[in-house]
Amino acid sequence: MAPGSTRPTSRDVAQVAGVSQAAVSLVLGGKWRGRVSETTAERVREAARELGYRPNLAARNLRLGRTRTVLLVVPALTTEFFAGVYTGAARVAAEHGFGVVLYPSPEGVGPAKDPFHSAQAALDGVIASSMAPEALSAIRGDQLPLVMLDSDPRGSLGAATVNLDIADGLRQVAEHLLALGHRRFLHLAAGIPSWTFDTRARSLATHLAQAPGTSLGSTRAPISIEDALTATESALAAPGPRPTAIVCDDDLLAAGAYKAARRLGLRIPDDLSITGVDDLALATAIDPELTTVRLDAELFGERGMQALLAVLEGRTPAQDAIPVELVVRGSTAPPGP
Amino acid sequence: MAPGSTRPTSRDVAQVAGVSQAAVSLVLGGKWRGRVSETTAERVREAARELGYRPNLAARNLRLGRTRTVLLVVPALTTEFFAGVYTGAARVAAEHGFGVVLYPSPEGVGPAKDPFHSAQAALDGVIASSMAPEALSAIRGDQLPLVMLDSDPRGSLGAATVNLDIADGLRQVAEHLLALGHRRFLHLAAGIPSWTFDTRARSLATHLAQAPGTSLGSTRAPISIEDALTATESALAAPGPRPTAIVCDDDLLAAGAYKAARRLGLRIPDDLSITGVDDLALATAIDPELTTVRLDAELFGERGMQALLAVLEGRTPAQDAIPVELVVRGSTAPPGP
DNA sequence: CGGGGGAGGTTGTACGTATAACGTCGTCCG
DNA sequence: CGGACGACGTTATACGTACAACCTCCCCCG
Structure with missing residues (x-):
């Protein structure tokens, strides 16, 4: 790549492949069946590879009006519990072409008045755990689809909730x-x-x-x-x-x-x-x-993400509580005399 | 807000305030000194508040060509160590108007061929910890500014490194x-x-x-x-x-x-x-x-973010190792006879 | 009284992408 | 042999923002 060059765009790819920018978009977007010949498509793919083309996500997001990215707000990462929640949510998200951005709700990080200062990413929705009411209403004001984890089903301003039993x-x-x-x-x-x-x-x-x-x-x-x-x-x-x-x-x-x-x-x-x-x-x-x-934790995250996907698609998310299980080990025994 | 309405844009705000879209951008962007009168500016702010206007980040990112968002890649969140790294990095980032997106490097989550599938967010740079070589070179190929944490200073393809001693x-x-x-x-x-x-x-x-x-x-x-x-x-x-x-x-x-x-x-x-x-x-x-x-951990994260900011500004990041300290407690004593 | 200049705006454009709408061939059928 | 249609593309446009360039008063000074 030439020094001082900027990142290649779909127009650059088009020029190299000798086609129009639209053709590049069609081929790389996978919607070229019956629109572009296989030989041309291959030429486009080859040009993209050669230039190291990566689509500009900001432009794509603007054009499409969505980002396929959701935010997972967690209270802390000091135990592995929320790591598990993330893992589960990310797995389900990936299956649907979504990404998950993690936001450890700050005590000390980021200004309280804007819970998303640290997550400037444009978002399609939010999964929030243990969120303070004022931050919650800020999100609601943004009209962002929202799923609450472990939250009072009656006090969540109509947001969907997913709870452990x-x-x-x-x-x-x-x-x-x-x-x-x-x-x-x-x-x-x-x-x-x-x-x-x-x-x-x-x-x-x-x-x-x-x-x-x-x-x-x-x-x-x-x-x-x-x-x-x-x-x-x-x-x-x-x-x-x-x-x-x-x-x-x-x-x-x-x-x-x-x-x-x-x-x-x-x-x-x-x-x-x-x-x-x-x-x-x-x-x-x-x-x-x-x-x-x-x-x-992973199931919790999966169910949270499934609920958010349901909201995004206009469906009503399932509301059943997630079962939990007592594990008996050595720290409990009959009381002494 | 009327039902079925879409999110308000700066143009909507302009219409309500009775000014042009450019004026809205100037006022809300804080660059209106000497360009817009205080009374008009206040009218714009009032209109924005009334409509619940939030700027479209995808559009802003596209226009500016940067996102003020960086990615922090960590190997796992199963202990509080990387939570501390994030906290430190996020603090320094916030001081400079940046956001940090956390990406737990997947074993099982996300396709290996694209380490950023789960982080579709458009990025200005990457701080990566314990990254596999092939993923590293993928980032390098993207020409993204990169700082490596705890990585061989000689084997990092010229990327800046920040290490604990x-x-x-x-x-x-x-x-x-x-x-x-x-x-x-x-x-x-x-x-x-x-x-x-x-x-x-x-x-x-x-x-x-x-x-x-x-x-x-x-x-x-x-x-x-x-x-x-x-x-x-x-x-x-x-x-x-x-x-x-x-x-x-x-x-x-x-x-x-x-x-x-x-x-x-x-x-x-x-x-x-x-x-x-x-x-x-x-x-x-x-x-x-x-x-x-x-x-x-927090200092580690701070230094990582500082190094990335240095790279973004074309400066050379500091390279000194971060001191560590032995804490002696009850698990060590002279050996028995 | 002419015009320089600042205050207070507006108009226009570009960022890179996805896609609707529109050609332009050649072919095949009635 | 005319025209309809499929294959293969292209042209044009919009998404919402930031900002460069421009415009229009009005004031003030020589």
């Missing part, structure tokens, strides 16, 4: 611990107001209350091991009989609870049973391995 | 363990051919060889806890004297080594010292806490 997950936790004989519980909750965590708290309380003589305390911490450690330590230091089981909203919180237990000289599961949610790699790295609710 | 990190590990009195070592290496892992192996071997009477075995595993567990278990089952210290390329591998040690009844650090690299949250979640090489 997390209420059933905490039902399974509650019944598992009750069956083991536990009666005094502590709920280590994520200190974030959000539909999914509210639902976890409500479901846990409801199902524990179905057994007689149960007590349920509660404390909350930001989702980090250190914060969970201090929150658990002070909760366990409170007067009165100690809980025999701690139900955590998240595996990271559970890891913090492990550290608190160690620091207080409590053995798991003999003195204290602990459960989490997510089934991260971390869950089998700690000792004993963690009993936790496994979430199928 | 990981050789120095492994030097610190070697000297720490030698000072504690260890002489028999096992290197648990990541089973991935890549500059950063090759460098780790070479640096470790070099610095251990400086003490007399040392031995260094080696085994490799994909970066996952389970794979590390099995690899370590069979390495430790080999005949001959057991190593007293295992140096792992990564904290996840170290977590697998922990499990192997537990399974074999070896106590850490009394029977076996273990070190990692990364300083993930996992490092302080396991018991005992892991001695590891802390990498400043």
Whole structure:
């Protein structure tokens, strides 16, 4: 390629192949059957190859009025959970000729007033997880097709929602611990107001209350091991009989609870049973391995993308909740005497 | 907004404000000083607000010939390391009016022949981490400005590189363990051919060889806890004297080594010292806490973005390596008798 | 009183693509 | 032998924006 040259356009390809720009567009767009002869088509393809032609996406997007690109907004990438969601969404997207752009919703990155400053890409739609209401309404104002993940079906301004059946997950936790004989519980909750965590708290309380003589305390911490450690330590230091089981909203919180237990000289599961949610790699790295609710992140992403495709095509997306599964490991056992 | 209406354009805004489309572009683009009166400008802004006008990015990108968007290619999002890289890169980018699009380099997602199928966004440049050579040359062929992270400065086809001083990190590990009195070592290496892992192996071997009477075995595993567990278990089952210290390329591998040690009844650090690299949250979640090489992921991302901005502006990016720091915790101690 | 110049706009155009609408042959059939 | 039709293309246009170039007052100065 000549130095100082700019990127070749379809017109350059046309000139080299000795045809019109329109012919190039037809051939490279795959719509040339019955319009351009096979020999000419091959000459065009050869010219494109020779010049290293790549279509200008900005021009294509402008012309077509769509980008076949969607945005996936996630709250954080500090665990592998949302990596799985992305993988699932990207797979389904690719099958339909779409691309997925990932946007870790910033606390500190990007101006709050414009959630898309960091995603200048022109978009066809948005899949949003754990999104603050004001950002949500900004998107709605943009008239962008929107699917919400793990969000209140009634509070989403009419946007489609795709949810994990997390209420059933905490039902399974509650019944598992009750069956083991536990009666005094502590709920280590994520200190974030959000539909999914509210639902976890409500479901846990409801199902524990179905057994007689149960007590349920509660404390909350930001989702980090250190914060969970201090929150658990002070909760366990409170007067009165100690809980025999701690139900955590998240595996990271559970890891913090492990550290608190160690620091207080409590053995798991003999003195204290602990459960989490997510089934991260971390869950089998700690000792004993963690009993936790496994979430199928990839399926979650797939369903999110399928729902968005449905919206884009004017169909009504499926609304059934995604099942979750309790994985029993070494961190839960009958309470000591 | 009327039903069935399409998105408002700058022309619509112009009509409502009673001015020409050019005036709208000037006002909203902030280049109206001395060209449009303040009263008219305010009328334009008011009209834009009223219509909910958002500029069409595809059109803007086409017109300007640039997108102010760069792609960050990462190998995986299964740990928080690359989340930190993104955060740093996005912060620097935002300061310069750029956006960053994240692309988890697929194994399974997206066709290999086009690494950008999933990132249809038009791009101004690329920051790539751990990229396969063929994908690299595809980008180079596109004439896209490119910065490579943690890549061989001599093998990057002239692309700029930004590297962690990981050789120095492994030097610190070697000297720490030698000072504690260890002489028999096992290197648990990541089973991935890549500059950063090759460098780790070479640096470790070099610095251990400086003490007399040392031995260094080696085994490799994909970066996952389970794979590390099995690899370590069979390495430790080999005949001959057991190593007293295992140096792992990564904290996840170290977590697998922990499990192997537990399974074999070896106590850490009394029977076996273990070190990692990364300083993930996992490092302080396991018991005992892991001695590891802390990498400043955010700084890494910042430096990568700064280098790319330099390339985009025709400057020569800085080339100094980013320092790393050994964090000594409970997983290393003098070898038992 | 002529005209230079600045304030406050407008007109026109190009970015690169996809596609609708329109030729122009040669062939084959009635 | 006329014309309809298929094969093979081409011409023209629009997408929405940014900006260069131009225009038109009106004020002010020599």
